[in-house]
Amino acid sequence: MLWRGLTDPGLAAQGRLFFEICGQALQGRPEAVPVLDGIVTDWLEPLADAEAAQGADPAxxxxxxxxxxxxVRGPLLDLLATGDRAAVDAAMEEYVRPHHAPADPPTG
Structure with missing residues (x-):
């Protein structure tokens, strides 16, 4: 699961750096602002493609x-701030569960 990779303790320093640079960019620091280019939009197409492959309409x-x-980014920040892996993992599992639940059988 992607979540386990992103929250590997060996990557904690990179996670903190990611949020630090984002904060600096949002404050308008010229050397950090370019990081905002694509920080959301570059991820949307591949993620939307995965959702569409599961049957979702484009919107x-x-x-x-x-x-x-x-x-994903919210609980990652939570984990870095609190260190409460059990609570953060439980929250992520709660979010993911409906996406992996079997579809309801057709009625009628």
Missing amino acids: TARARARLGLAV
């Missing part, structure tokens, strides 16, 4: 892609 796929990206 829904794009909305889910943006939400999914935000959901």
Whole structure:
């Protein structure tokens, strides 16, 4: 699972650096601002493609892609700030569960 890779303790320094640079960019520091180019948009197409492959229409796929990206980044920041791996992993599993649940059988 991608989540396990992103939260590998050996990558914690890179995670902190990512959020530090994002913060500096959002404050308008000229040397950091370029990091904002594509920080969301570059991820949307491949994530939306994955959602579309699961049957989502294009608008829904794009909305889910943006939400999914935000959901991964939020708990990652939580983990770096709190170190509470169990709680953060549980939250991520709760988010992922409906996406991997079997589809309801057709009615009627």
